[in-house]
Amino acid sequence: MEIIISILAGILIATGVYNLLQKQLLRIVIGTGLLSHGAHLFILTMGKLKRGQPPVLEDNITNYTDPLPQALILTSIVISFGVTSLILVLAYRTANENKTDNMEQLRGNENE
Incomplete structure (x- = not known):
C-alpha cells in the first residue's frame, strides 16, 4: 500500500x-497546490500506514499508529491553504493591473 x-x-x-x-x-497556482498535496502524501506514507490500529497509547496496547504524521499533515494543510489563498490574490491582482497572466510578458520578455 505504501508503494x-x-x-x-x-x-x-x-x-x-x-x-x-x-x-x-x-497554472503556477495549481502547481503549488499539487506540490503541497504530494508532500502531504509523502509525510503520511513515511509514518507507515497501519489500518485499524488506535492512534493513542494505552496500557495494554503494543501495536499503535503514530499520530505525529497526521498532526504534521493537518498543520501543513492549514499552511498550504493560506499560501494558496495569498498566491491566488496576488495572481488576480497582477492579472487585473497588467491585463495579462503570461509570465513572459510580465517579465518583459515579449520578443523571445
Missing part, C-alpha cells in the same frame, strides 16, 4: 513541478 501511495505522491509532485514551469499564473 502505491508513494507513486501517487511522486506523480502529484511531478505534475506540480510541471505546472510551476508554465507561463500562465493560474
